[in-house]
Amino acid sequence: MKHLRLTAGALLVSTAFSSVAHAATELAMWYHGAGNEVESAIVNQIIDDFNASQSEYTIALESFPQGAYNDAVQAAALAGNLPDIIDVDGPVMPGWAWAGYIAPLPIDESEFADFLPGTKGIWNGTMYSIGLWDAAVALYARQSTLDELGLRTPTLDNPWSKDEFMAALDAAKASGNYEYALDLGTAWTGEWYPYAFSPFLQSFGGDMIDRSSYKTAEGALNGDAAIAFGEWWQNLFTGGYAQATQDGADRDTGFNTGKYAFSWNGNWAAVGTLENVDDVVFLPAPDLGNGSVIGAASWQFGVTTTSKHPEGAAEFIKFATQDKYLAAFSDGIGLIPSTASAAAMTKNYSDGGALEVFFGLSEAQALVRPVTPGYAVVAKVFEKALADIANGADVADTLDAAVDEIDADIAKNGGYGN
Amino acid sequence: MANKTSLTQSNVSGWGFALPAFALMVTFIILPFFFAIWFSLTNQRLISPNPANFVGLSNYTQLLSVGTILLEPERDEQGAIVRTKDGEIKYPRLRKFTRKNPDYPNIQGMREWFSWQTGPNDEFKRVILAKDVVFIRALKNTFVFVLVVAPLQAGLALMLALLINQKLRGINIFRAIYFMPVVVSIVVVAFLWRLIYDGNNGLLNNLLGAISFGWIEPVDWLGQPSTAMGSIIAMSIWQAVGFHMVIWLSGLQTISPTLYEAADLEGASKWQTFRFVTWPGLRNTAVLVLIVITMQAFGLFAQVDVMTNGGPLDSTQTIVFQAIERGYGKQDISGGSAISVLLFLIVLSISLIQRYLTRERHA
Numbered sequence: 001m002k003h004l005r006l007t008a009g010a011l012l013v014s015t016a017f018s019s020v021a022h023a024a025t026e027l028a029m030w031y032h033g034a035g036n037e038v039e040s041a042i043v044n045q046i047i048d049d050f051n052a053s054q055s056e057y058t059i060a061l062e063s064f065p066q067g068a069y070n071d072a073v074q075a076a077a078l079a080g081n082l083p084d085i086i087d088v089d090g091p092v093m094p095g096w097a098w099a100g101y102i103a104p105l106p107i108d109e110s111e112f113a114d115f116l117p118g119t120k121g122i123w124n125g126t127m128y129s130i131g132l133w134d135a136a137v138a139l140y141a142r143q144s145t146l147d148e149l150g151l152r153t154p155t156l157d158n159p160w161s162k163d164e165f166m167a168a169l170d171a172a173k174a175s176g177n178y179e180y181a182l183d184l185g186t187a188w189t190g191e192w193y194p195y196a197f198s199p200f201l202q203s204f205g206g207d208m209i210d211r212s213s214y215k216t217a218e219g220a221l222n223g224d225a226a227i228a229f230g231e232w233w234q235n236l237f238t239g240g241y242a243q244a245t246q247d248g249a250d251r252d253t254g255f256n257t258g259k260y261a262f263s264w265n266g267n268w269a270a271v272g273t274l275e276n277v278d279d280v281v282f283l284p285a286p287d288l289g290n291g292s293v294i295g296a297a298s299w300q301f302g303v304t305t306t307s308k309h310p311e312g313a314a315e316f317i318k319f320a321t322q323d324k325y326l327a328a329f330s331d332g333i334g335l336i337p338s339t340a341s342a343a344a345m346t347k348n349y350s351d352g353g354a355l356e357v358f359f360g361l362s363e364a365q366a367l368v369r370p371v372t373p374g375y376a377v378v379a380k381v382f383e384k385a386l387a388d389i390a391n392g393a394d395v396a397d398t399l400d401a402a403v404d405e406i407d408a409d410i411a412k413n414g415g416y417g418n
Numbered sequence: 419m420a421n422k423t424s425l426t427q428s429n430v431s432g433w434g435f436a437l438p439a440f441a442l443m444v445t446f447i448i449l450p451f452f453f454a455i456w457f458s459l460t461n462q463r464l465i466s467p468n469p470a471n472f473v474g475l476s477n478y479t480q481l482l483s484v485g486t487i488l489l490e491p492e493r494d495e496q497g498a499i500v501r502t503k504d505g506e507i508k509y510p511r512l513r514k515f516t517r518k519n520p521d522y523p524n525i526q527g528m529r530e531w532f533s534w535q536t537g538p539n540d541e542f543k544r545v546i547l548a549k550d551v552v553f554i555r556a557l558k559n560t561f562v563f564v565l566v567v568a569p570l571q572a573g574l575a576l577m578l579a580l581l582i583n584q585k586l587r588g589i590n591i592f593r594a595i596y597f598m599p600v601v602v603s604i605v606v607v608a609f610l611w612r613l614i615y616d617g618n619n620g621l622l623n624n625l626l627g628a629i630s631f632g633w634i635e636p637v638d639w640l641g642q643p644s645t646a647m648g649s650i651i652a653m654s655i656w657q658a659v660g661f662h663m664v665i666w667l668s669g670l671q672t673i674s675p676t677l678y679e680a681a682d683l684e685g686a687s688k689w690q691t692f693r694f695v696t697w698p699g700l701r702n703t704a705v706l707v708l709i710v711i712t713m714q715a716f717g718l719f720a721q722v723d724v725m726t727n728g729g730p731l732d733s734t735q736t737i738v739f740q741a742i743e744r745g746y747g748k749q750d751i752s753g754g755s756a757i758s759v760l761l762f763l764i765v766l767s768i769s770l771i772q773r774y775l776t777r778e779r780h781a
Contacts, residue, residue: 074464074465077465095465096465098466098467099465099466099467100467101465189727244641244730245617245638245640245641245730247616247618247619250618376747376748376749377748377749377750380743380747380748381748384728387727387730388731388732391641391643391730391731392731393731396511396513397512397513397529397530400513400517401529401551404527408480408527409748409750412461412463412750413463413466413468414468417467
């Protein structure tokens with residue numbers, strides 16, 4: 001009994017001491033990388049370094065699997081349980097900003113002056129989020145294929161024109177060595193379709209929505225340029241250059257095993273391809289009439305509106321966007337670091353690095369997806385339109401229907417605050 | 419002899435025991451049901467800073483509006499009908515009438531649902547238009563699915579039940595084998611069958627090619643509008659037939675064996691035995707199986723979501739898939755709720771009709 005009282009007393013005293021030691025404010029942070037060991041390790045490293053570097057704030061991390069992340073944030077927002085710092089996928093950001101989940105970033109924009117344009121989350125002129133990396137897409141090919149088919153190697157300044165691109169596909173098809181000339185990645189239904197294929201539409205001169213007002217898609221998605229794109233897109237499948245439906249396994253290994261001559265893929269797959277294919281080259285997007293375009297914007301960090309310590313959250317974000325961490329992420333997951341100075345520190349994106357060309361592509365050709373809270377609808381409608389056209393539907397009618405649906409949704413939501 | 423305490427007598431304790439289940443059902447089934455009806459009358463969006471406004475039945479009219487137009491063939495300067503290379507009559511594109519055309523206010527924004535030739539020489543085209551063609555196709559696909567699956571699955575299950583109702587050694591192994599697909603999650607089954615149906619290296623194509631010595635060409639089962647729905651029907655029947663087989667089996671085993679003995683003594687053939695002894699005894703089971711299959715078939719979603727995502731050219735769109743796509747994917751929860759309410763009304767009326775048709779007729 002005496003020991004019990006002694007122990008209890010000692011415990012009580014020690015907790016009193018420990019509460020004095022933990023005077024730092026705790027900030028909650030949610031991240032979408034659960035299950036991805038490399039990303040989790042890097043994020044935890046950044047958090048540990050931040051916690052150790054100062055004593056005002058400690059960051060507590062909660063990781064979610066990527067597929068369930070958006071739902072978790074929405075549910076938390078409805079319940080009033082949002083953390084202080086969240087990360088948000090680029091095109092989803094305007095929707096969350098409009099709904100009042102994310103607050104304008106309490107950091108001066110000049111801090112991020114040399115960041116790639118795709119990494120800055122700006123809506124209605126205000127910056128809401130900043131990304132530690134960007135993602136780009138390129139045309140994968142083997143140098144041996146190019147030599148075999150007698151094709152010019154396109155460069156960033158001089159990409160293939162539409163005719164050259166189609167001639168390359170024709171040559172690949174005629175050679176008979178490949179099951180399909182072009183692997184577009186139609187197995188990856190979902191956000192890949194708008195991200196990877198809307199650049200083709202934009203390269204023709206169309207767009208998913210009229211960006212001058214963001215209030216209608218008329219003329220952008222069903223104008224002459226868009227119809228020309230639709231017919232070109234349909235021809236890729238009816239002409240036998242690509243598959244409208246594709247098995248996931250073919251997408252993962254098809255280019256490596258020589259099933260496809262060319263593959264339209266993102267830089268996240270580049271590291272794996274480099275290991276399997278000796279002479280892979282990453283060619284810039286063809287210029288289909290209106291300049292070469294590729295997608296941009298990946299996951300970005302932002303501060304929530306319900307955070308009681310936005311200045312602490314801002315401190316963390318400034319800390320996390322230092323070059324050494326950008327380089328760490330890039331080396332770990334193969335994505336493009338946000339600044340040129342960080343790129344020089346990475347093994348893939350420094351001068352002479354294997355993926356260096358992607359940094360140039362992202363800088364020169366990237367165009368973010370439409371920056372509007374209505375993007376959720378635009379993406380789904382566009383994906384369905386592409387799939388229907390690939391399966392043989394009438395191009396003009398399909399694009400008209402897509403425009404009608406997008407316009408109706410924008411009208412129903414009062415213009416989405418744009 | 420147990421004492422009758424007040425605990426077992428009182429009705430309050432009954433309610434108390436039922437309360438947890440009851441509360442959960444009210445919270446997760448009854449309440450959302452009323453929420454759905456309420457949301458369908460507003461323009462509620464899943465995430466939005468704007469408050470929801472009451473819009474009446476506009477969600478329903480947007481889903482169900484139909485219109486019609488009579489198209490006249492294009493004529494050249496002499497007034498003769500212009501034809502395409504294949505000899506088909508050329509009609510003006512519907513775009514001219516349905517987009518920004520103030521002369522046709524009733525059909526603005528509508529798309530073609532179906533059409534037929536009409537007129538004295540079949541030169542006119544009567545086109546039926548719909549405001550939401552994808553939803554109408556989803557309705558049609560779901561009805562086709564129910565009409566095909568209900569009799570086929572029930573009949574197949576009955577045949578299997580008759581087979582496994584015999585007193586053979588090892589019959590339980592067959593019962594287990596036929597029931598096993600039911601136990602596997604429908605999502606897993608859909609993934610596996612997607613591999614089986616694969617157009618390039620699928621198991622089914624390889625099997626057909628092997629049996630026919632290469633005479634049967636590989637078919638892209640899920641990639642063609644003509645075969646996609648049929649493939650999903652076949653897979654769904656395979657997965658669920660075991661469940662109804664067990665229900666039929668229980669019904670079969672309630673038929674008194676003395677009736678069979680009597681039929682046997684009278685010299686009845688197998689078919690006569692089935693028709694006059696088995697089938698009348700299965701009346702109630704048949705009603706149950708039919709209603710359950712119908713209700714489950716209307717809820718077709720998981721297979722479509724995993725395998726075809728709405729299918730090539732809307733050939734595998736279904737009502738529930740559209741409800742989720744619209745309410746959750748496109749964040750228009752009011753539209754999704756409207757579809758759910760429509761589905762509820764459809765299933766309710768069909769169930770009532772089925773109950774009426776199969777009611778006990780008192781002499």
